Amino acid sequence: MALVNPEFVDAVSRGEFNASACMNCGVCSAVCPMGIELLPRKLFRYVLLGIEDRVLDNTETIYSCLLCKMCEANCPARVRIAENVRYLRYYINKKVFKL
Amino acid sequence: MPLPTGDTIGILADNLRKRNSVLPISAGNATKWASGLSLPRGTKTVLYTGMMYQLIPYIAAMSKVQAGIEDSFLVNFIKLGRQVNKVINISAFMAMPSKSMKEAYNRILVNIAALLQQAGVQFGYLYEEELYSGALIYDLGVDDLLGEHAQKVYNTFKKHGVKNVITVDPHTTNMLRSVYPALIKGYDLNVKSYLEVLVERKIQPKNSLNLEAVIHDSCVYARYENVLNEQRTLLANAGVDVKEPENSGKFTLCCGGPAESLYPNKAKAGAQKRIDQLIKVSTNAVTMCPICFVNLQKAAGDRLRLNDISTYLVQAYCGEGGACAAR
Ligand code: SF4
Ligand code: SF4
Numbered sequence: 463m464a465l466v467n468p469e470f471v472d473a474v475s476r477g478e479f480n481a482s483a484c485m486n487c488g489v490c491s492a493v494c495p496m497g498i499e500l501l502p503r504k505l506f507r508y509v510l511l512g513i514e515d516r517v518l519d520n521t522e523t524i525y526s527c528l529l530c531k532m533c534e535a536n537c538p539a540r541v542r543i544a545e546n547v548r549y550l551r552y553y554i555n556k557k558v559f560k561l
Numbered sequence: 562m563p564l565p566t567g568d569t570i571g572i573l574a575d576n577l578r579k580r581n582s583v584l585p586i587s588a589g590n591a592t593k594w595a596s597g598l599s600l601p602r603g604t605k606t607v608l609y610t611g612m613m614y615q616l617i618p619y620i621a622a623m624s625k626v627q628a629g630i631e632d633s634f635l636v637n638f639i640k641l642g643r644q645v646n647k648v649i650n651i652s653a654f655m656a657m658p659s660k661s662m663k664e665a666y667n668r669i670l671v672n673i674a675a676l677l678q679q680a681g682v683q684f685g686y687l688y689e690e691e692l693y694s695g696a697l698i699y700d701l702g703v704d705d706l707l708g709e710h711a712q713k714v715y716n717t718f719k720k721h722g723v724k725n726v727i728t729v730d731p732h733t734t735n736m737l738r739s740v741y742p743a744l745i746k747g748y749d750l751n752v753k754s755y756l757e758v759l760v761e762r763k764i765q766p767k768n769s770l771n772l773e774a775v776i777h778d779s780c781v782y783a784r785y786e787n788v789l790n791e792q793r794t795l796l797a798n799a800g801v802d803v804k805e806p807e808n809s810g811k812f813t814l815c816c817g818g819p820a821e822s823l824y825p826n827k828a829k830a831g832a833q834k835r836i837d838q839l840i841k842v843s844t845n846a847v848t849m850c851p852i853c854f855v856n857l858q859k860a861a862g863d864r865l866r867l868n869d870i871s872t873y874l875v876q877a878y879c880g881e882g883g884a885c886a887a888r
Pocket of ligand 2: 490493494495496497498501502526527528529530531532533534543544
């Protein structure tokens with residue numbers, strides 16, 4: 463059973479975590495040169511739902527993203543995927559790596 | 562097991578905080594390219610290298626070591642490294658690049674300076690006062706540190722009365738033009754890539770190169786900074802028949818390079834994919850970012866002749882043998 467942290471999205475976003483427009487179409491995963499299956503469809507959804515553990519389980523995926531925006535260039539919902547990934551990194555850097 | 566992410570980021574961040582660069586190199590190595598060019602210090606318009614072309618040979622030498630240790634017990638070395646690095650600059654003891662590699666990257670900067678002079682642009686340089694832009698730290702999400710560093714970079718420009726900044730690579734262009742304004746109150750620098758400046762100045766070719774090359778757009782120029790036409794205009798006027806690969810322009814495929822600092826093996830796989838696309842179109846390829854250049858070159862071996870765009874441009878716009886004043 464995943465633990466839900468209702469404050470998670472606010473802690474990650476520092477203002478705006480732009481993912482709620484995502485309609486789960488799968489285009490981002492299909493075009494990602496790294497084959498990042500989880501981003502952003504499931505991962506961003508976990509953030510919006512406050513399921514912090516699942517996000518932290520995917521640290522390697524989060525740091526593997528090239529921030530190349532191929533996904534964004536193809537996303538029909540204009541989700542700001544690269545910026546969201548950077549927000550997640552900022553959160554993990556502080557919370558997990560204590561940087 | 563991959564490289565320990567937190568510790569690797571920690572070393573890069575400590576370096577930026579204490580030594581103003583993710584990978585500190587000596588002032589001599591950072592400014593060597595400009596020796597003999599007599600560029601004035603500072604001035605209203607400066608050529609800002611952001612140190613990317615100078616750093617790449619060192620990063621390449623280090624990543625050779627890193628790629629070897631990924632998936633091995635030696636990852637513990639990096640953990641030890643962070644503590645030691647706080648006191649001693651451990652990067653200084655890591656692999657050193659060859660003299661010829663350093664010269665090749667310095668030559669690119671000399672070419673860019675020559676092209677700007679040819680286009681009639683008056684500019685200076687900050688020499689050893691020039692600071693790295695912090696691009697890698699931004700990508701890794703160490704935003705608090707980036708904010709402090711950006712202010713330092715900005716203060717240095719202000720100290721010299723700089724108003725216009727000419728950049729040489731897409732990552733630095735993006736940092737100074739699109740990232741810094743949100744971090745610094747009253748930010749007022751006018752930032753352009755040298756490719757944009759050359760087009761704006763309507764630089765005229767002295768000869769035609771009569772060759773074909775497949776173009777590899779940088780993701781950052783294409784999707785962050787919307788620099789897509791300038792490189793094509795300059796190459797076409799230089800007599801280069803520009804071939805477009807599968808995934809070009811706005812939909813260019815990343816070279817894989819941004820994965821280099823944490824996941825060198827993933828970076829290599831990304832580059833291989835792109836090389837396969839480029840080779841289908843031509844055996845000459847042109848890049849416009851030092852990260853793309855080094856990462857693709859490693860993956861290409863001798864299957865593809867890769868050149869930084871400035872190498873072609875200097876030959877066409879500066880005459881036979883690229884004989885502009887700065888050279
Ligand atoms: S492409 Fe955009 S809308 Fe489609 S799944 Fe990805 S983020 Fe969601
Ligand atoms: S920005 Fe990241 S998730 Fe999007 S296509 Fe590039 S590597 Fe994949």
